[in-house]
Amino acid sequence: MTGAQALSRAVARLKAAAIPDPSRDARRLLAHTLGIAPGRLTLVLPDNMPPGAAERLGALVARRCAREPVSHLTGSRAFYGREFIVTPEVLDPRPETETLIEQALTAPFTRLLDLGTGSGCILCTLLAECPGASGTGTDLSAAALEIALRNAQRLGLAKRVRFEQGAWLEAVSPDDRFDLIVSNPPYIAAAEMPGLAPELAHEPRIALTDEGDGLSAYRIIAAQAVRHLAPRGRLMVEIGPTQGDRVRAFFAQAGLEMIETHTDLDGRNRVVSGVKSPHTLC
Structure with a gap:
């Protein structure tokens, strides 16, 4: 069986299982099976599949048909632009979260805090983009x-990062201050x-929902983050598209300014940001 034939069969199986964009997923799974970068797949499609590769691809396609994430x-x-290790223990990084990265990079920072870091994709990306920062x-x-x-x-970020176990800011020292605090908390309502x-x-439920109205993490973060922000420090959180008004209200109640x-890229509300006033005492 050639790579092209294997790809065609994989696409047909995924399409029959009503998998969105079956061609994209089939190509990613075939490239993974062959141990090559997806961009090189076209070059090897005319070649015969290595021994056992068709069986390995079939097993992966079956799992994808069962709606396991690629x-x-x-x-x-x-x-x-970077590859991150992902397992069922962490939330799968989403393209829309890159909006949080883009907004965080609009101003300099040297001390960064990521609440609910999960795979570390937000924290590591921001540190990789800002070589002088620690987090x-x-x-x-x-x-x-x-x-x-x-x-x-x-x-290569191990010397510039540390990780602490705890809920939100419970693991943060009372004396720690940060130029930037970011979070992508669970914001899906249980209903x-x-x-x-x-x-x-297949993803950790605790990273998706607060088992309530989807806003409990924002209440906690907004109330507690101010005391850990340096003067003019920024707080930024990812939100669900309908949560902007409520989260902005939490930021305002906490005394943050310049709330936006x-x-x-789809025009949906995705990030709320605020700045700590230099006159705030805590």
Whole structure:
């Protein structure tokens, strides 16, 4: 069987299972099976498949037909031009989260805090983009922190980052101050979970929903982050598209200024940011 034939069969199986964009997923799975970069796949499609490769590809396609995310099958996901290790213990990095990265990079920072760091994709990306900065990532999950540390090590960031286990700011020293605090907290309301894509069943539920109205993390972060921000320090959070007004209100109640909502590439509200006044005492 040639690579082209294997690809055709994979696309047909994924299409029959109603997988969105079956051609894209089939190509990613075939490239992973062959151990090559996806961009090189076209060059090897006329060649015969190596021994056992067709069987390995078939097993991956079957798992994808069961709606397991491609990142879990390949073990990695591209985010902001870099590859990150991804497992079922962490949230799969989404393209829309790159909006948070873009907004964070609009002003300089040297001390960074990422709350609920998960895979570490936000923290590591920002540190990689800002060689003079150092950062801290917190997460309630020890398993997630292990993945984040592995990603930091792969990117050569281990000396500029530390990870602490705890809920939101509980793991942060009372004396720590940061120029920038970022977070992509669980913002899906519990009532919305049954209507989401089946792939989300393979991701950690704690990273998706607060089992309430989807706003509890923002209440905590807004109330507690101000005391850990340096004067003129920034707080930025990713939000669900309908949550902008509520989250801006939480920021205002906490005393933040210059509160803004930023949209993603699809024009949906995606990030809320605020700045600590230099006159704030705490």
